[in-house]
Amino acid sequence: MNGLRERRRIKAMRSIQERALDLFDERGFAAVTIEEIAAAAEVSPSSVYRYFGTKEGIVVADEFDRMSPEALKDVLDPGDPIGSLLQAVLAYESAPEGAAGSDGDGEGPHAAKSPWRRVRYFFTEPSVRTAVCATLDRASRRIAPLIAATGELTETQARVTTNALVFGYFAALEQWYLDGGDRPIAAYVEEGMRPLRGIWPAPGHGHPA
Amino acid sequence: MNGLRERRRIKAMRSIQERALDLFDERGFAAVTIEEIAAAAEVSPSSVYRYFGTKEGIVVADEFDRMSPEALKDVLDPGDPIGSLLQAVLAYESAPEGAAGSDGDGEGPHAAKSPWRRVRYFFTEPSVRTAVCATLDRASRRIAPLIAATGELTETQARVTTNALVFGYFAALEQWYLDGGDRPIAAYVEEGMRPLRGIWPAPGHGHPA
DNA sequence: TGGATTTGTGACAGTCACTGTCTTGAGCAA
DNA sequence: TTGCTCAAGACAGTGACTGTCACAAATCCA
Known part of the structure; x- marks a missing residue:
């Protein structure tokens, strides 16, 4: 399960995602084709679809979907979902997650733009x-x-x-984005x-302040 | 504003929507092409796109989007949005809205299936x-x-x-659908x-019962 | 280590939703 | 009736997405 195949896969996915975001930043989401992304990432268009399913999926890359039912049960306290x-969010904010190899971009609180670069498209590109x-x-x-239960x-x-909880989070995230992402999402x-x-x-x- | 053009337009939209739903019911949403819908409704594919924008739009036909800012302000009491x-919902449930001419389907509470037939696809067809x-x-x-404000x-x-309000409504609607639509949505x-x-x-x- | 097997990859062809543009004809006002 | 306007249809093009197939690389097992 942690063999060469898996490592290649993860590496390829990261490559695709980053090259795609580069191209999107350059020329806009709509103006970039899957073929171009595939070429830039040195994989076939088929692989892009295999990994991400859709063009928007490259940006969204649903962390939620992957999470196993057990892991979900683990992080969620049904008695206090808001707290969970x-x-x-706090855990996610402090975790680099992208950790794009040794590129070594800024190390500040959330100065590293790479994990959050995607979020911009959540709110600027309608299809995303x-x-x-x-x-x-x-x-x-x-x-x-x-x-x-x-x-x-x-x-x-x-x-x-x-x-209410899930889409409330979305609303909070949007406000965070609109404010420029200075204060922490939490x-x-x-x-x-x-x-x-x-x-x-x-x-x-x-009882909150 | 209420000329022949407008009447034709509304008639055409209704025709497209109904013929489309007929085809969807017969062969499934994905298996029907826009061309077929256009042919069945005796309009050009261009018109289908002009009226509904997307294939899913034929089913969704967003009543909200059309509503003018004034009308919205009129129905919404910002002090009691849930009540609004x-x-x-109550108003919408009692209004036929579809009122498909003189076809005269059942007249019961919400026995008329035509206005609600669309809702099924909200929850069965992922893209919808x-x-x-x-x-x-x-x-x-x-x-x-x-x-x-x-x-x-x-x-x-x-x-x-x-x-929370808007997507909470969606959740309630889904539960209503899953229960078979017997009790009123309200x-x-x-x-x-x-x-x-x-x-x-x-x-x-x-204080509710 | 070497062969059998599984599994991911790329190449290819095809479908269809959707977007522009242009022409024509039908409503509409004077 | 006579221009004016605006929408309908025709048409061509693009690109996202799907399914299939052959091949090669990774994994497994003896």
Whole structure:
């Protein structure tokens, strides 16, 4: 499972994604074809589709979809989903994740632009935005059953509140982007989600400032 | 503005939509081409695109997008958005809206299948579902400023709660669909949104049954 | 180490959604 | 009726995406 094949695969995916973003930055998302991306990454167009499925998928690269049901169950506390989300965001923010080899771009808090460069397209390119919404919707459908399992809410309420949570996060992320990405995302999530706190009687009794 | 042109236009749109749904029901969404739909509706493919933009658009036909800013402001009480949503749903449910001429299908509560036939594809055809999400996202971006204008919430919170509202509605609609569409949609919205009531200190003090 | 097997890769052809542009004809106002 | 406007249709082109197939490289096993 961690053989040469897997390493090649990951390397190729990273290469495709970065070359693609380079081209998008240069000439705009729509003006770049899959063939050009494939050529720039020195793979075949078939491979691009195999890896990412769609052109938007190159940018979105749904981390949620990959996550196994167990891993999801692990990070999500159904009794305090907002807290879990905050935890996940905090963890994600401090993790480079892109870690593009030894290119060694800035090391500041989130000065490294490479992991966040993609986010720009979430909000500037309509088709990418749509793809993000679809990904969030898929994530929500995976999370809702876990929320419903507590029995504190009806199934309908579990679905509604899960969508509130997931797409609320999206809204917070957009605000973060629109503000220029200075303050940490977690701050936006915390602030934005505050009105939703009442849904889950927080066990941590953290009454916000 | 209410001339022959406009009437023709509306008639053509209805024709396209209905013939398309007929074909989709027969052979499945993916298996039907725009050309076939155009032929069945006796218009040119160009017109299908002119009217609906995309294949999914034929099914979604975003009522929200058309609504003028004034009309939106009119139906939405920024102090009680959940109540406004419920009102809108109730109004929409009792209005035939499709009213497909004199075909005179059943007249029951929501026995007329034609206005609701589309909804099925919202949840069975992935690409249509994605298009619905995009439409809801667009609606949210139009509503959020109105919510923010009250000043009761920060801009971030306005965005987050608006997304919660809009996509919460989507979740309620899905539950309604999954249950077979017997009970009215408004009941699902009312039930599903109950945990969100606390966000807006309801002026109507309506404590639900 | 060497052969059999699995699995990812590239090449290719095809489909179809969608985008422009241009011409023509039908509504509409004077 | 006579121009004016605007939408419908025809047409050609682009590129995203799909399915298939042969081949080669990685993995497995003896």
